[in-house]
Amino acid sequence: MRLGTRLRELRRAAGLTMEELAEASGVSSRAISDMERGHSRTPQPRTLAALATALNVSDEERRRLEEDVRALRRGGTDARPGLCEPPRSVADFIGRADELAAVRRAAADGRRGGPAPVVLVHGQAGVGKTTLVLRAAEALRGDHPSGCLYVDLRGVDAAPPSAGDVAARLLRALHIPARAVAGSDEERCAQLRAVLRERRCLLVLDNAAGEAQVRPLLPGAGAGPVLVTCRRVLSGLEGVRRLPLAPLTPEESAALLRTVADQAALPSAAGDVAEVSRLCGHLPLALRIAGTRLSTRSGWSVRHLVERLSDEDRRLAALRTGDIGVGAxxxxxxxxxxxxxxxxxxxxxxxxxxxxxxxxxxxxxxxxxxxxxxxxxxxxxxxxxxxxxxxxxxxxxxxxxxxxxxxxxxxPEGERAAVRLGMARRLLEVTVTAGRWFEPGFGAPPPTWSGPVPLATADEAAHWLRSEAENWLGALRIAAGAGEDRLVVETAEALHWFSDTAIAWRGWYEVYGLSRRSAAALGDRRLEATHLNYFSWAASACARRLDEALAAALAARDIAVADGDHKEEAWALQYAAQSLSLEGRLEEALELLRQALRPADLADDHDGYVHLLIRMGSAQESQGHYEEALATFRQALRELTRRPVSAHQGEAARARIFVYSAYALELLGRHTEALEQTAAALSTTTARETPALTCRVHLTRGLALAGLGDHRAARAELTRVVELADGVPLYNRFFSDEATRLLASLDG
Incomplete structure (x- = not known):
């Protein structure tokens, strides 16, 4: 047994810490630590005697310690190799608890027999692969009497060393005489595997180039574990436990900065530390460089570092210090x-x-x-x-x-600009085609459509619009910046009806802010009024900027009245009412909705007319006028049957009428009728798939079932509301709070 391992076991058996053993023996705790980890030369006889006395070991154990020392002096197979010594691991290691535990488990599995465990830590440059394996190796080396061998495989060099060259280096570190080392690469690798089979040695292969470099070096059964790092996944290696390494969490990033730089540890700097962590992408290399720059600049504050890193064009240059840099x-x-x-x-x-x-x-x-x-x-x-x-x-x-x-x-700049604008145009073409699935008068793409993504169904279109929202919004910004006003307006128009299915997305405020400006730039007053109305909706319903919303709606009304545009006049009044309603000015809102019915009827805006009635009923319900609200909802249902409302909007309107009517019935204490109405609501696709409506349905059912005395079923419905409310940011406080309050009352 190695001296360090035996000494550690004796100390632990005696129940002593390093500090306590140091005090009892007179040997420094640093020297004891170095001996236990195999970092020191053989101890002097008086040092060994002092430790043995302090540990109160038996004569037999004292003889074993002396034999271990003699074996080290002879340079026997248990001696720590002088070559391939691992580099120093960082003292301020942060996080990675799960990854370290995974390495420990793999090493423990190897001690049970079978093939030598191989752990491949892979990930992008700067994510901390080497730091992790060195930390793991330091923790595991005490379990490997033949030591820890480390080789940098220089995988990103233009000409990395071959497996045979690496094997020769490792054989020398294992004290195989040069004359005994085999001649060919293949034979040297086989010789290394044979030697490692007999030695319980921890092998670290850092920065691998590829499978062909690593595979011949891996030992077989009976050997110690192998830790490999690589930027590649090395998918060609079999029987390897892959450990992907991701950037640190925000909390770990902040902790690392605090350990590297004193300024970052100040409580007043917490917000700026979080921003530096974000700007560094939580990448350990970037965080260490940022922290080092901060710690070596006595006049710098964390805020100063934030300002330097905030410039995207200079950020990579700022993340460079000494001979290391993120960009490099x-x-x-x-x-x-x-x-x-x-x-x-x-x-x-x-x-x-x-x-x-x-x-x-x-x-x-x-x-x-x-x-x-x-x-x-x-x-x-x-x-x-x-x-x-x-x-x-x-x-x-x-x-x-x-x-x-x-x-x-x-x-060149011209080519970059052309590619960027071309990408934006093509991306917005897909966006328009997807959005028109929901726009009255359109629907499926034309037979000639041959876009890059499938849009064969409304579901496919909706999925694409939601999943690529940040991309097509970015394309809209590019188009607006390039003066492509007609394209901006066309895109926003195509998304108008789809936006009703995704009200919780705050991006609509920017979408219709851009289209409002583009419509004004085109000089088309009808378009300007239309997109002022769209912006008013987004400002109130999505962003809760109620003053902006009201001002935009009133500006749209003025344009529409001056031009005799009844349709946009009606919508402007409706959006103004929405802003007033959200401000709690319900009577004023209801009056504007009543005024809007006439211009909507004159314009033959059947979709808008039904929508107005639903809004009126909702406003009456909010005022506590439940019977009036029910009457208005019934009128909306009649108009929906009488008027040629578009199919998609008809489905959505019917769902809202059923859902709101059910809630009004419940508020009137008509529990059975409310339940029947929720069943009708859930028969519509819109009510089942629109989070806000679904929450209201289950809240209504919970209230009704509680009123009928079925508390168990009521709890299930109200619990469902709480679960769903997270997906409805605009309304979740009302739904969640109401359901939680009712659940508490049932439990009480």
């Missing part, structure tokens, strides 16, 4: 890409959203979709791109900046 680390991976992959990678910087699918990449490359999939997998393999789901990819924030740098350095 990325460049090593980038250098290994094929020419096609480099072009695709840099053009990913054009995509505006935080994540994307392969069809969107085609919009900036014009490559074959099948080829793009292969290239994206190449980027994933090298850690330059992350997968979020089966079909979605994501660039780390700092990698996006790096891709932007490559784009500016390798493509």
């Amino acid at each position: 680390a990325f460049a090593l991976s980038h250098a290994q890409l094929s020419g096609t992959a480099r072009r695709v990678f840099r053009r990913l910087a054009h995509l505006p959203g935080p994540d994307f699918t392969a069809p969107l990449v085609v919009l900036v490359t014009d490559d074959d979709p099948a080829d793009i999939m292969d290239v994206l997998e190449e980027l994933v393999e090298l850690g330059l791109l992350q997968t979020r789901a089966a079909d979605r990819y994501q660039l780390h924030d700092l990698l996006r900046l790096f891709a932007g740098e490559r784009l500016r350095g390798e493509e």
